[in-house]
Amino acid sequence: MKQANLLATILLSSCLFVVGCAASASQIRAAMDPWKGRHVDALLMKWGTPTTVYETPSGEYQIYTWTYQGPTQVVASQVPSINMAFASATASFCRFDWTTDKHGTIVDYRWAGQCVIK
Secondary structure, eight states: OHHHHHHHHHHHHHHHHHHHHSOOHHHHHHHHGGGTTSBHHHHHHHHOSOSEEEEOTTSSEEEEEEEEEEEEEEEEEEEGGGTEEEEEEEEEEEEEEEEEETTSBEEEEEEEESOOOO
């Protein structure tokens, strides 16, 4: 019974950690919207080197991508009565894509994952 309580506590703590750190969509928009219309150089100075840069085939746009992976959380438990053990692992992930026009002006952005705004 103690192992079950410990496992439940670990799982709940992990869930609260992940949910507590991720920003809401409105928080992300509030932080990202002011970048629209600015030159990408300002973003590069603030965020550093992007993970990738992609130019569209037409040459009209470039997409700057930053990806982040947080710590991996591993939860394991053992059930001695059936001689088995179970484990699961989760990792937080965030991706930001910034789209610029051919002059380097930020025109759009999008994100995916559990993003944190600093």
